[in-house]
Amino acid sequence: MSCAVLAVRLTPRGGRDAVDGWAADADGRPYLKVRVSAPPVEGEANAALVALLAKRLAVSRSAVRVASGATARLKRLEIDGLTPEDLDRLLGRPA
Template sequence: MRVAVRLTPRGGRDAIDGWAVGVDGRPHLKARVSAPPVEGEANAALTALLAKRLGLAKSAVRIAAGETGRLKQIELDGVDEASLADAFGPIPGA
């Protein structure tokens, strides 16, 4: 499954701040990590955070698109909408 995530690097702590809806009407998770956006550190922190919250191996979480941008497409192996809703709350518009 793919999920959109808006990442804030150097956010002070590693946390998922819930769902939001972008100007295009599509839902995305808001996430923050304390790591800086240097040499992939923030991306690594994001994948580790998502894996931990979803109870997945780190290898089951990959950045499919948006590696250098704030808005990313994350590929999650073995996850469905119900699992996402359990971990992060109901998905807006779903």
């Protein structure tokens, strides 16, 4: 089974749940900017992130998991059932 990896910078208490596009870190690695209205308390923001991306990518919530960075703003997600090419098609290419 395929598994795509996605770097995300999450902004909790962002006012609304939305994908704000792509940016790059200091080393030039692309990440997806995402905001959620949920607070960063007891995993609520991570749960909102998983729900938002699962809906946007048309996969089940159980297919999306936070692989690293659970308590950090920059997270690494693994999405089962999608390839990196699927992510490019569904989210647009990173700049």
